[in-house]
Amino acid sequence: MALNVLDKLVNLYHENTISHVYLVExxxxxxxxxxxxxxxxxxxxVNKYxxxxxxxxxxNLVDQNYLPSLIIIEPDGSTIKKEQxxxxKKSFSTVPVFTKENIYIIKNAEAMTQSSANTMLKFLEEPEDHIIGFFITSNLNNVIxxxxxxxxxxKAMYETHELNVESVNDEINQELLNLAAVYLEKLEVEKKDTIMYNRSILLGQINAREDVKKLFKIILIIYEEFFKNSLNLPNKCRNFDKFYFLNNLDSKELLKRxxxxxxFLDDITSNVNLELLLDKFVIDLGDLNE
Ligand SMILES: [Zn+2]
Known part of the structure; x- marks a missing residue:
């Protein structure tokens, strides 16, 4: 989980030491x-978060991408264009209204063209109060x-899960895939007495920590594929037709999962009690559904 690195930004902000512009790899x-x-x-x-x-x-406005003082720029086609x-610059030429600062996030900053970078430079060279910027990139070296x-x-690095979609579908994991389908259908569709499913469905069939970990890596991949699907990105959902019920979730709900x-996968590597961890997962998932 990379959040800890980014979490520090909240403190820096409150200490008044946050930079005008960050490049996040x-x-x-x-x-x-x-x-x-x-x-x-x-x-x-507005409340205590x-x-x-x-x-x-x-x-709510941030979640819906409707906060006027937050602008997120993504490549238009394969590049970020000067016009964007x-x-x-035009949108941020006035003082922010909803929040103290205007904030922009440039996603895939490596996609900036020379002319969009030149336009950006003037913006960076006259740092104004009330503006905080973030560039996100998967490779620093490709940013102008x-x-x-x-x-x-x-740097915000996330644990990568080496298991890939192809290996989920090989025979060895077929059993876990079936188990994941039954388990998730209970949690996502029936949604009642959910903690019971940890005992009756899951721990009844597997109890080795490593197997539970494997199962959750599979579940992660499945949610990720449905997430891609929800954004119309190439995906392998057709390999997971057992999980048809996940089509009811929108991209925001899938991302939360x-x-x-x-x-969960971070926690399970430490020595926390497995049953407690599973119960926490089920409760947190239930909270998302409220
Ligand atoms: Zn709030």
Whole structure:
């Protein structure tokens, strides 16, 4: 989980030592963007921020990408174009209204062309108060050097799960795949007495920590494939027709689940009691459904 690195930004902000612009290198651009949005929510939440705040206007607007003082720029086709940067400058030429600062996030910063970078430079060279910027990239070296040199560089690395879709579908894992289908259908469709399923379905059939870990890696891959599907990205959902019921979830709901399982997989490597960990997972998942 890379959140700890990014979490520090919240403290820096409150200590008034946050930089004007960061370049974040990550091995998972989508999770990183999601975590940055979480940082922004933590900073500007109207209430005392709690996980998945849905109570305040600011957090809701961030979630829906409707906060006027937050602009996220993604490549238009294969590049980030000069016009997109000009548009950003125009939007941020006025003082922010909803939040104290205007914030921009440039996703896939390596996709900036020389001319969009030049336009951006003027913006970076006259740092204004009330503007905080983030560039996200999967490879620092591919970001235009003049941009790179003006940013504070941080890294947000996420655990990678070596299991891939092909190996999920080989015979060895077929049994776990079936188990995952039964388990998730109970949790996502029936949704009642869920803690019971940990005992009756899961731990009744597997109890070795390593097997539970394997099962959850499979579950992670499945959610990731449905997540890609929800964004119309190439995906392997047709390999997982047993999990048809996940089509009911939107990309935001799927991303929350991906985060939850990533945390679970981090926790399971430490020596926490397995049953307690599973119960926590089921409860957290239930909270997402409320
Ligand atoms: Zn909030």
């Amino acid at each position: 990550t091995n998972n651009v989508l999770l990183c963007l999601n975590d940055l949005k979480k940082v922004i929510k933590q900073i500007f939440c 709690e996980d998945n705040c849905t109570k305040c206007n600011i957090c 940067i000009l548009e950003l 050097p003049t941009i790179r040199s003006r940013c504070e560089i941080i 991906i985060n939850l399982i990533t945390i």
